[in-house]
Amino acid sequence: MPDARFLVVFDADSTLLRNEVIELIADEAGRGAEVAAATEAAMRGEVDFAASLRSRVAELSGVALDAFARVRARVEPTPGARELIATIHERGGVAAVVSGGFHEILDEIAPALGVDVWRANRLGHDGRVLDGTVDGDIVDAEAKAASLRGWAAERGIPLARTIAVGDGANDLRMMAAAGLGVAFNAKPAVRRQADLVVGPIDLRELVPLLP
Ligand SMILES: [Mg+2]
Numbered sequence: 001m002p003d004a005r006f007l008v009v010f011d012a013d014s015t016l017l018r019n020e021v022i023e024l025i026a027d028e029a030g031r032g033a034e035v036a037a038a039t040e041a042a043m044r045g046e047v048d049f050a051a052s053l054r055s056r057v058a059e060l061s062g063v064a065l066d067a068f069a070r071v072r073a074r075v076e077p078t079p080g081a082r083e084l085i086a087t088i089h090e091r092g093g094v095a096a097v098v099s100g101g102f103h104e105i106l107d108e109i110a111p112a113l114g115v116d117v118w119r120a121n122r123l124g125h126d127g128r129v130l131d132g133t134v135d136g137d138i139v140d141a142e143a144k145a146a147s148l149r150g151w152a153a154e155r156g157i158p159l160a161r162t163i164a165v166g167d168g169a170n171d172l173r174m175m176a177a178a179g180l181g182v183a184f185n186a187k188p189a190v191r192r193q194a195d196l197v198v199g200p201i202d203l204r205e206l207v208p209l210l211p
Contacts, residue, residue, distance in 0.1 A: 003156040005092035006211045009148045009174060011166035012099035012106060012120070014043070015184050016113065016203070018076040021101045022056055025130075028067040031059045045169025045189050050138045053100060057123065061132030065125055068104055075109055078185075080204035085114040087207050094155060098147040100139050100170055119147050145173040161211055165203075166190065180209065 010016045020043075026035035035056050042052040085095045097110050099120040110118040124133035137143065144166075152162050164171065164178035167186040172193055175181025183194035184203065191197045198205045 004094045005157070006088075006161040006163070007094045007096060007148070007152050007155065007157045008088050008163045008165065008206075008210070009096045009098055009144075009151065009178065010115075011144075011168065011171045012097050012110075012118075013101050014167045015165055015171075016078055016081050016097060016115075017109070018078055019074065021071065021075060021105050022060070024071045024074050025060050025063055025067070025102075026056070028063045028071065029060055035059050042170070043168035044187050045172075049100065049140045049170045053121070053138055053140075054134060057130075057134050058132040060123065060130045063130045065128060065130070072105055072108055075105060077109070077113055078203050080202040081113050084203045084206055088210060089114065091210055093210065094151070094157075096147070096151050098139060098144045098174065100144075100168075117151060119143075141170040141173040144171060145177040148174045148177050163206075163209065165206065182206065182209065 013020045020039050022039055023032050023036045026032045038056050041047050042049055088095045094116050097115050097118040099106055101120050103120045103122050106118050106120045121139050122135040124131045124135040148164055152159055160179040162178040163180045164174040165182045165184050167184055169189055175194060181195045183191045183197045185200035
């Protein structure tokens with residue numbers, strides 16, 4: 001990996017994207033409302049993230065893989081996302097995403113926004129429909145922090161020159177690991193522990209914070 005001046009790591013759902021993608025997938029199973037309520041509790045930090053994710057993904061069982069095209073079409077980037085990432089690049093930085101959401105969606109959305117590197121969960125399936133499992137290790141709060149540390153180390157960036165941006169309780173560890181932890185559009189527990197609180201509407205508010 002080439003060295004870079006600084007690293008910005010974004011959460012995806014409700015941070016870089018307006019949506020919680022798992023709710024959009026659950027809509028395809030007619031279970032959007034239940035999954036939305038469970039996601040809200042997880043993002044407030046009221047329940048264990050990994051256990052919550054497994055039970056929410058179980059609700060997605062039976063959704064056909066061809067539903068992902070409809071889901072992707074409903075995903076809305078947060079205003080200012082493209083402009084902020086373009087500015088990160090102009091200043092010699094790297095833009096990354098680590099998500100408790102899913103590669104099945106991010107693999108199209110992240111490159112379209114100019115994101116350099118990303119990591120998320122994968123949904124288990126039988127080639128036709130989702131089987132209600134998470135495939136592989138879950139990207140939880142610790143995995144988010146480890147991703148930030150790993151991407152910084154690969155590019156020779158000291159942690160002091162990293163910024164983590166998130167809205168949920170599972171973003172707090174990466175925000176603590178980063179030089180600057182920014183709460184964007186965030187839950188009260190996240191706002192209380194962040195170095196800075198911005199948003200909730202436009203990501204361009206972060207431009208003055210870039211090194
Ligand atoms: Mg989020």
